[in-house]
Amino acid sequence: MTSQQILHILTAPFSLGLWLGLIFAALAFYNYLRMKGELKRFKRHLSDRLEIDAAGVQKGRAEVERLRKENENLRVKVAALNELPDQRAQRDLEIFARAEKRMLISVPGFAAAWENAKNDARGEIANEESGNSLPKRVFAKLFTAPPQKTEPDKALPDVQI
Numbered sequence: 001m002t003s004q005q006i007l008h009i010l011t012a013p014f015s016l017g018l019w020l021g022l023i024f025a026a027l028a029f030y031n032y033l034r035m036k037g038e039l040k041r042f043k044r045h046l047s048d049r050l051e052i053d054a055a056g057v058q059k060g061r062a063e064v065e066r067l068r069k070e071n072e073n074l075r076v077k078v079a080a081l082n083e084l085p086d087q088r089a090q091r092d093l094e095i096f097a098r099a100e101k102r103m104l105i106s107v108p109g110f111a112a113a114w115e116n117a118k119n120d121a122r123g124e125i126a127n128e129e130s131g132n133s134l135p136k137r138v139f140a141k142l143f144t145a146p147p148q149k150t151e152p153d154k155a156l157p158d159v160q161i
Helices: 003-010 013-082 085-105 110-130 136-143
Strands: none
Touching: 013 085, 013 110, 085 110
């Protein structure tokens, strides 16, 4: 075969189409391999991300469980401390003080209003002890002035019989 025949075969329309098809096939195969590698990289990234998220969720659940146990222990401890005679008396005093404050607001029917005020105050104290609201006793102690101390012999006037 002569070079002119080879050139004629290579420039024939079928050969040009074949060369063009082979070039496109090579480009498509290259892109296929590149995308396959990219997909593997994304899968690895997703797997790593899921492992990190799972570890974070597990750590969060453990923390919530620890805090739940700690909260229960503190609630039991508060309940035990409230059973002490001194604390019980202080709790009753707090109930009566809150009830008295409510009475100043709603005076018309003293007995019914007094019972309602006492029950409301008991409910507030129960909520505070169960951890549902902030204790008002703490804030009352922090923001009120300490009582003035008086000497016993000057507190009561001398009475002569």
